Amino acid sequence: MHDAPAHAVHQHAAPTSFIRKYVFSLDHKVIGKQYYGLALIAVLTGMVLSWLMRLHLGWVNLKIPGLHLLSASGAPGDVMTPEYYLQLMTMHGTIMVFFVLTTAPFAAFGNYFLPIQVGAEDMPFPRFNMMSFWVTFTAFLVLISSFFVGDGPTLAGWTQYAPLSAVGAVAGPGQGMGEVLWASAIAIFCVGQLLGSLNFITTTLDMRTKGMSLWRLPLSAWAWFITSVMGLTAFAVLMPACILLILDHVAGTSFFVASNLVINDQLQPHSGGSTLLWQHLFWFFGHPEVYIAIVPGMGVVSHVLIANMRRPMLSHRVIVYSMGALAVLSYMVYGHHMFVSGMNPFSSLAFSFPTLIITIPSTILVLIWIGSLYGSKLRINTASLFALGFISLFISGGVSGFFLAQPSIDIMLHATYFVVGHFHLVMAVAAIFGIFAGSYFWFPKVTGRMMNETLGKVHFWLTFVGAYCIFMPFHYLGIAGNVRRYQAFVDDYLVGLIPLHRFITVAALITGAVQLIFLYNLIHSGFRGEKAPLNPWQATSLEWSTPSSPPPFDNFGGRHVVVYHDPYQYGIEGATDDYVMQDSPAQIQSVRDEK
């Protein structure tokens, strides 16, 4: 905890030129908004890709008007080719995992609110912070550019298993230049996230204002801190893996390609590489990535719920310890993606038990959330609806983990839609509900205006029911043995499942379209929304102590904030209101429960 250094950062005056203020800004708030904007563009792109995929899965020979404009060879006569389906699928997964689920909950919200929540004026390395965004943006452009080169983007799936990803154009469309662009984009993305993580960690450890001990950090700040530690270690593994993959393409190396492979009757010039090496490196990043996507959601949802329950969580520390346990365990469980990969079957058991154990901190989190609802004074608004929806989705997505943690059951469910349903619910839809909860909750602080609650609630209801209509049937498909990553279902035992796929497609189209309500609400309210009071939710943490909404350049208008209380002083008996701000010097009997 430091008293003064936070001042040093913003001692320079606020920038006035358009470029320094809005484009190459050093201000963590602008960078947070830039990340949010990038995530919005990415999520819309990813969603349109999922629509195209779903239409094709429902009706394989369907003409999708105008599709040939996206790719003449990928959609001759507006009908998607098998390879183009896989290319769109790969881009959908990559864009969503990296540029939405990592950027929005972590980089966007974290950038904007972490420094304010710790009482700092900015992050310690503002230039690194600016670089982190622009590097990430460059990564996005590089990835998108693969749509427009040669035979299009890679088709190897977001997991990019070698040697399909490593042997080059001989393996299929997109596996030449498209693949190199993918690996380059992700390597660049890793650099951005490493710079960001570094800033998040140092902000949390070194930039806390007077009185802000670690245990006084709000749960959202804890979540971003824990996520940044995961980010620093996980992306540091993915980046070299991607570089090795690029070298297999451009330098004739064979890191991931074994000897004596024959593709299209040609003996490949590689030798001595290991297919499983890629899988180990990828999942050593990949499983922590699941928690990089969801832990910020846990923090944000806790933060939003607390303000709307008018009480702290049953235990602040248990939530922090549980999120920390998830982060640590996430590195020990990654092998559950590889039970039937051909690695030693004893290893499968070794990876199975930590995977089963990880259900314990997850269960504790759910029980603390639900247990905290008990005896609360729950306010229902769009933000709290999305937060409650998050819990429901997290339970639904979590219990399917019981199945996938067991190697014996994985024999049946591996690579089926059961897995797709599991990870979409638990790391995608739940995380997106966390993003929505945070968006509706913090919008007044970021813009100074309120979002439209009626539109917000319509958005919630249709999205909540829609998400279940899409992703619950995925589990049924998986139980029936429906293999994922198929562009059509030609196997006898799969043909009967096509009507269920069509139901999912219709649900996905409707639920996707509903997101336009959110987009409209976001843009319209940003300009025309009702003026927001400074603290519309009567919340206690420091972001609600800034002198204006949006906060001034230095966040607290030159005031050196001092923190006197734990973050969530709600339900205070005898207080004028039922809450006391974190920086209020008022003497109160703390409601903290750690006795």
Place this chain on the structure above:
Amino acid sequence: MGKILAVTIILIAILSAVPIVMHTWVAPADVSVHGHLIDEQMAETMAEAGIAFLAGQILLGLFIWKFSDVKPGARIKNFPGGAMGLVIGAFLLVGTEVLALGVFGVKAWSEVYFQPPAANAMPIQVQAGQFAFYFRYPGPDGKFGPIHPELINEGTQNLFGLDQDHDPASKDDIVTAEMAIPVNHEVHLLMHTKDLGHSFYVPALRVQQDFVPGLDVTLHFTATKVGKYEIVCTQLCGLGHYNMKAYLDVMSQGDFDSWLKQQAANQ
């Protein structure tokens, strides 16, 4: 609106469970010796996960119902037992539940992977490649001839890269595009890929195993019912991945013997 959310959550939970309870969508019926262990493990997990799922959603719904509409002056109350009670509950209930599942699950896994194949198990080699499976039977000498990758050529139909002019063991090898096996006779599958990662998934047999480029992987199983079953690829291998399949024909011993003879004659 809190009450509507509560009802919606509980309704979604119950409706989601209906197709599971009614067995609306199920895996193809098991036709293997070991498969019942996987099915039993699956059923047990379904029961326990199902209870956890319903209990979690219903509790969430009930609390939202009860506490979303409290009087303004009401006092905040704590859940009986507090956080510590819930933590202990999570460790005791879920901890023991999942660990028990894990321990019992080892049995099914070890049946497939830790038991060596029987001495009289019939060896069959399967080679995966974009986008087909090919099978090889060792012929009367019981030996597979060596593979020469540089000789693999689909154009000349030398699918396994055999050199029958120089390798005596290759001469009687029988290469097929369909896999036939005798019923109730253990098969020892020797798996390799000629190009990329693929997988061997036969839902009815309750087996799924990836092919690993550069590695020989083995699997053994016994089919218990005569019939035709689909073998599909589950490891994304390129544009034709969805169509990479073969049939597994489980036959009586007599039918199998004639089939093999016929195939040998066709070589």
